[in-house]
Amino acid sequence: MDLLQRLLYTALSVASIFYLIIKTSLSHWKRRGILHEKPKFLVGNLGGVGGKRHISSVLEQLYEKYKGQAPFIGCYAYLKPMVLVLDLELAANVLVQHTNYFKERGVFGNAPHDPLSANLLQQDGADWERLNSVVCPTFVEKNIIQMLPTLEKVAGAMHRSVKQSEPHNIIPINKLVDCYNIDVISTLAFGVSGETFLNSDTEFRRMARSYLKDFNIFRLYFLMYFPNVARLLRYKNYEQAATDYFLKLVRQKLFELEWSRIDNRSSFFQMFAELKRDRNPKRRLSDEEIAAQAFSFILMGLEACNSAMTFCLYELALQPELQRRVREEICGVLKGNENGMDKTKLEEMNLLKQCLYETLRKHTPYAFLLRNTNKDYEVPNSIFMLRTDNHLVIPIAAIHRDPELYPEPNKFDPERFSKENVQRRHPMAFLPFGVGRRYCLAQKFAEMQMLVGLATLLRHYSFSPCRETPIPLVYDNTRLVLAPKGELRLAVQRV
Numbered sequence: 001m002d003l004l005q006r007l008l009y010t011a012l013s014v015a016s017i018f019y020l021i022i023k024t025s026l027s028h029w030k031r032r033g034i035l036h037e038k039p040k041f042l043v044g045n046l047g048g049v050g051g052k053r054h055i056s057s058v059l060e061q062l063y064e065k066y067k068g069q070a071p072f073i074g075c076y077a078y079l080k081p082m083v084l085v086l087d088l089e090l091a092a093n094v095l096v097q098h099t100n101y102f103k104e105r106g107v108f109g110n111a112p113h114d115p116l117s118a119n120l121l122q123q124d125g126a127d128w129e130r131l132n133s134v135v136c137p138t139f140v141e142k143n144i145i146q147m148l149p150t151l152e153k154v155a156g157a158m159h160r161s162v163k164q165s166e167p168h169n170i171i172p173i174n175k176l177v178d179c180y181n182i183d184v185i186s187t188l189a190f191g192v193s194g195e196t197f198l199n200s201d202t203e204f205r206r207m208a209r210s211y212l213k214d215f216n217i218f219r220l221y222f223l224m225y226f227p228n229v230a231r232l233l234r235y236k237n238y239e240q241a242a243t244d245y246f247l248k249l250v251r252q253k254l255f256e257l258e259w260s261r262i263d264n265r266s267s268f269f270q271m272f273a274e275l276k277r278d279r280n281p282k283r284r285l286s287d288e289e290i291a292a293q294a295f296s297f298i299l300m301g302l303e304a305c306n307s308a309m310t311f312c313l314y315e316l317a318l319q320p321e322l323q324r325r326v327r328e329e330i331c332g333v334l335k336g337n338e339n340g341m342d343k344t345k346l347e348e349m350n351l352l353k354q355c356l357y358e359t360l361r362k363h364t365p366y367a368f369l370l371r372n373t374n375k376d377y378e379v380p381n382s383i384f385m386l387r388t389d390n391h392l393v394i395p396i397a398a399i400h401r402d403p404e405l406y407p408e409p410n411k412f413d414p415e416r417f418s419k420e421n422v423q424r425r426h427p428m429a430f431l432p433f434g435v436g437r438r439y440c441l442a443q444k445f446a447e448m449q450m451l452v453g454l455a456t457l458l459r460h461y462s463f464s465p466c467r468e469t470p471i472p473l474v475y476d477n478t479r480l481v482l483a484p485k486g487e488l489r490l491a492v493q494r495v
């Protein structure tokens, strides 16, 4: 047998083995006799995601197709079998009632070699338990209220920047709110006063944009199938340059704080710094862990807040009468405004909050929640069993657009979030921040951050569509967090 023939046989054998592995992976649900969406070779049910389609619309299609037929169906994220939860009672059991079976999220992290991944999102098991018990108390209402003056200060800078941009009144709204959210994060989470409105090309902003390693489907397969091998090989999610930058920044700021002996708790960074000196060694945070908690504001908060604020202003621009009522409410609450905003004033901005919630419903930033089964689970009132290490997807964006829960889901109607209407719905019908033990611990803060920014803008400016405003909206399918494609421009006018 000559060399060429041997090579040919080897290649054929390898290809056959791969084909077999792929075929076996993609027949998982068929073998288990579970209702499932037929997968396509290599891509499973995610064909077109990141190109022609957004993950949100794929999940919505599956939810609509199978809802009511079973509490869950099987589907495939590429080759990985996943459980797609369709029933709100099952969602309540997974997320709230029976969390002992669903403690983990299963997002890859490698804290020893990739320090920024020591954040709550990417931790599971005992590491998460410890970190959560230490970090969670910093997000209590008493603490976050102290950050209101800083939020107002940053919102003031945003207001001045719009004022200075006159008479050019066509503004890319997503860029504007990005500067606001970046400055909030740099000031409150990293202790560095942001100056993005003066110079939009700061190193902080550049790093907050380029921390992820290039997306690569083989890398994704590798992490999904061999997380332990990836850990052994010291795999990192984040670019070394970004890791070095954020670590250096945090160490420098911790050093400065130590020497200045400022003792107040008006930023997350100061509260994290206190945890570095905790007397109990189990509660003490290392510099790397502090950097990872600060980084989670960028990882989880930045794009989500950008998304919600941008789409809220967009929807209000399309409904001038609603926008007028929101402005009237804000101006009424802030009349005089000698003492700035406070908790009561924010609570009185009821219509604005309803608009924010309606935005989070219609344009849900994170399309799904993830959970892993840590032991076998019998699905109540059914014959089904979820096995240990099953990956569950709860398609919250699809639930938010279910016409049985929200008639005419494409209509932007903040009245859906009046107290009475909320009480009429299933508690799992609105989950933009998740729920249960792994919910978004920063929910209250993120809401306050967005309300302060929106109230400041809407109080002083009116927003309307211009020739460059995309109607209908086009989403950027390449991004996981829902965002407009390109710049979203609106006409802005002083009121």
Ligand code: HEM
Binding pocket: 105, 119, 120, 121, 132, 296, 297, 300, 301, 302, 304, 305, 308, 365, 366, 368, 369, 370, 431, 432, 433, 434, 435, 436, 437, 438, 439, 440, 441, 442, 443, 445, 446
């Ligand atoms: C509009 C803004 C935001 C939205 C829509 C949002 C949404 C979410 C969602 C859906 C989850 C998963 C919840 C679950 O699995 O049940 C989550 C978790 C998380 N979020 Fe947020 N988030 C926002 C802002 C923020 C901000 C500003 C931070 C800053 C620290 C943050 C930090 C986190 C962390 C650390 C987790 C993981 C919690 C854990 O597993 O213990 N989020 N968020």
